[in-house]
Amino acid sequence: MRHFLLIIFIGIISWSCTDSDDPVDASDGFDRQAMLINWADNIIIPAYDAYNLSLAELSNSTNSFTENPSLETLTSLRSNWEVAYTSWQTVSMFEIGKAEELTLRDFTNVYPTNTGNIDNAISSGSYNLTLPSTRSQQGFPAINYLIHGLGTDQEIVDLYTSSESHKTYLNDLVNRLATLTGEVLADWQGDYRQTFVDRDGSDASSSVNKLINDFMFYYEKALRAGKVGIPAGIFSNTSLPDRIESLHQPELSKSLLQVALTSAENFFNGVHFDDNDQGMSLSEYLDFVNAISEGETLSRLINQQFESAQSAINGLDGNLMLQVETDNTSMLKAYDELQKNVVLMKVDMFQALNIKVDFVDADGD
């Protein structure tokens, strides 16, 4: 019935309005599927692949360390942890499909980590890391605590030399990350890639709609608020320097933020993960729908704002905890710059691309 009526209607309008085509708009429409293919094949899957490899390295060095705890193996473990944690920043925003089902982000990077629960779990030896209630005692922040937060380097080595239960817990955490990520990557390399690409429609469950919503949620909550706003005290009475990412290795916090922001910007511009080529992207899509405002294209405004946020962040200390404690004003400034892009993307971009936020009846008022 639906299609039958459509055919009748098209018949009527084609008959009544032939040859009045506006040459400017005589396009075949934006190829959303090509954009989805670019996202899947050139950004998401390669990024997960790289992240998965970095976890394999982390796994190896964790084994070496627990089999033979020494300052040397500890250093190697720490550096692989840094690489993997940094690599995580390039995939965290893609919480769709299997990652969404597994709530990958919540099992990977909830901070601050609950050191009390970790200590209890290690001493009791009873814990089930698949339970949602254990999210704050696993993932990178928990590993961070276990490899940086248990004393001086020598004390840590000594602890792992003597304590089997510490070894087990550390290995379990690393394995858990590897297992979850392996599942997500396998799904992308299996059927999900096609499902994702085929869902090129426009309803709320289409891939474009879903991923843009996920991306926006990530940018707003995990990146803007989590990495900058919360430590800077935006959402609390006072600043909370101990809420930074990578608390037990605070020197890493700024570079994690930088990688996260660059990854978000690259996703917006469709930049391939492996090289710097550009494919179909949100930026291009915005140009296609011709979202021009105040003489500037919206894509350009958003990119300029990404740059402003980058430069505000570049000026921060590598240790964001120190930054908050000594000069929170600069941290607040970085937040403001990140915030401006929430408005440009969530208000202007969502409107221009007609992204639906939720499925309920609406008549547009």
Place this chain on the structure above:
Amino acid sequence: MSFVNSSYFNETTKAAPLAAFRIFFGFMMLISIIRFWSYGWIDKLYIQPRFFFSYYGFEFVKPLGSFTYIIFAICGLAALAVALGFKYRLAIITFFLSFTYIELMDKTTYLNHYYFISLLSFLMIFLPAHAYFSIDAKHNQNLSYQYIPKWNIDSIKVLLIIVYFYAGLAKLNSDWLLHAMPLRIWLPSNYDLPLLGDFLQKTWVIYLFSWSGAIYDLTIPFLLLYKRTRIVAFVLVVIFHVLTRVLFPIGMFPYIMIVSALIFFDASVHEKILERIARLFKVSRKVFDNGKQLVWNPQIKKLTLSFLIFFFLVQVILPFRHIVYPGELFWTEEGYRFSWRVMLMEKAGYASFQVVDGVTGNKQTVDNSEFLTVFQEKQMATQPDFILEYAHFLKDTFETRGFSDVHVFIDSFVALNGRRSKRYIDPTVDLIKQSESFKHKNWILPFNDEIKGI
């Protein structure tokens, strides 16, 4: 009130159209309730949220926790009783009250068509829709009439005419006609529809939709009214509403309007429809053809007619109330609701609140997701009365968290019909010092643009 005795108000007609209307209406409402329930929307919209936005003056109407399901159950059962014509007056009053209660619980979900349902069911309270082909009429000869006053049926037509015509008038604005907004945003995103998808990318198609939509709304009630154009008009009604169903997420509304338009047809059509229904359920329609004519008690007739004329006068005037407010209607939304302004705006916003403790000077930005659902936050960000109510809620909440002398400020941006986002509310105004009223909210920043129109 001598008009009450004028010849028009003494004309009679067959009761079948009103009976058919009652059955369709009740059935549609039952389906709507079931649909709403089955999507889990009762839980999602009325039980999960921590906070609900009230209509001014109706702050006492709130969801009742799990008992909210009972309101929906009552509403659904009342709809069924209306369709059957079983204890009709009680059923339609119950339906009107329960449905309207549901709509008043949270204005986040406001839709013009819900308002239409409330008005229509209210009107139906006064009409003898159970006089024919109903359980009431079958069991009680005193209620059974084959003929009823013509104005009983015409009053429903008047309501439909108002709805369509005002919806058409509202489309006579520069955004809709000259810029094809917001259809220019909405239509192209339906690119994945078979056949139609590619057409919807073209500018001329979008303008065609805008203009024909406006002309349709303005003319359709009159085309339905005149016998010679009625059939064509009904075909247009079906095409138009099926198209809107395909293109936009507007739920049951298109079907309700299609079925409602049947009221314009002659009684013979409804008799055929009722005959079909009668055969389907193996009941007799003939028993209702008793030749009896319903004559209203003169006093009640006079009172009812006077009241309904007042009711329609309000309907005619209310949509123009925005005239008394300064500023752009689409921007301030002062006088926007209850005016048949359907699908006129694509509005998106962002609102971030800062709560300040006046004693300690402590400041805190609110995470809206702590209190509001995604849908509520979206609606709140673009409507000043929502913003104000929420700000006062934040004050109360933060007082319980130890804040004193609370001030609430907002950082907000809104984009309207494809325009670049602009700051919406004066960020220097303490919203706690403002209170809700029918007065103009002078803390809404100016639109600095003009949308010409009625």
